[in-house]
Amino acid sequence: AQSVTQPDIHITVSEGASLELRCNYSYGATPYLFWYVQSPGQGLQLLLKYFSGDTLVQGIKGFEAEFKRSQSSFNLRKPSVHWSDAAEYFCAVGVTGGGNKLTFGTGTQLKVEL
Amino acid sequence: DTEVTQTPKHLVMGMTNKKSLKCEQHMGHRAMYWYKQKAKKPPELMFVYSYEKLSINESVPSRFSPECPNSSLLNLHLHALQPEDSALYLCASSQSAADNYGYTFGSGTRLTVV
Numbered sequence: 001a002q003s004v005t006q007p008d009i010h011i012t013v014s015e016g017a018s019l020e021l022r023c024n025y026s027y028g029a030t031p032y033l034f035w036y037v038q039s040p041g042q043g044l045q046l047l048l049k050y051f052s053g054d055t056l057v058q059g060i061k062g063f064e065a066e067f068k069r070s071q072s073s074f075n076l077r078k079p080s081v082h083w084s085d086a087a088e089y090f091c092a093v094g095v096t097g098g099g100n101k102l103t104f105g106t107g108t109q110l111k112v113e114l
Numbered sequence: 115d116t117e118v119t120q121t122p123k124h125l126v127m128g129m130t131n132k133k134s135l136k137c138e139q140h141m142g143h144r145a146m147y148w149y150k151q152k153a154k155k156p157p158e159l160m161f162v163y164s165y166e167k168l169s170i171n172e173s174v175p176s177r178f179s180p181e182c183p184n185s186s187l188l189n190l191h192l193h194a195l196q197p198e199d200s201a202l203y204l205c206a207s208s209q210s211a212a213d214n215y216g217y218t219f220g221s222g223t224r225l226t227v228v
């Protein structure tokens with residue numbers, strides 16, 4: 001079965017600094033990979049997704065992620081963080097024939113210092 | 115319309131009550147999902163509906179009863195819940211359950227069982 005690991009429970013960055021959130025997956029074939037963001041008490045919003053092709057994926061709100069098969073990783077990056085980016089970030093994996101069932105990582109809580 | 119609408123936003127119910135959660139989307143999506151999210155945890159899949167038929171039940175207790183009356187509407191009927199069922203219940207939809215398109219989530223119903 002597929003699984004997702006987000007090694008960092010909490011990350012604090014200063015506003016304007018760069019950001020990288022880590023995500024590692026476990027799956028025998030090429031997975032479908034997603035990053036979602038959740039503000040307190042809210043639902044999840046899709047930031048970006050990777051299915052195939054170009055391994056550098058651009059998303060909304062200035063986020064990007066890079067799929068690295070050799071490292072089984074799909075890290076999320078942003079060159080300059082804004083205070084409004086403070087939220088919980090979830091990496092998720094889906095698999096072919098999985099009925100569009102997503103398995104979510106445990107999340108990374110991002111705090112932005114002004 | 116690019117939203118998934120969930121009602122109510124908050125619900126407090128006793129252990130002997132019967133209540134229902136409602137989810138609606140008008141994006142023409144043919145797959146709809148119920149997820150449960152406990153505090154500080156990732157969402158966990160409960161049910162998947164594809165073309166108005168239940169396709170995945172993740173061994174959810176029978177006190178949770180899903181219903182999909184039409185392609186735009188998804189209900190979750192609740193009966194005889196336990197305090198440990200208190201959580202954020204998230205509805206999501208996607209174009210199809212046949213592949214991994216990614217979800218559009220609603221903002222959730224915060225359920226408290228007393």
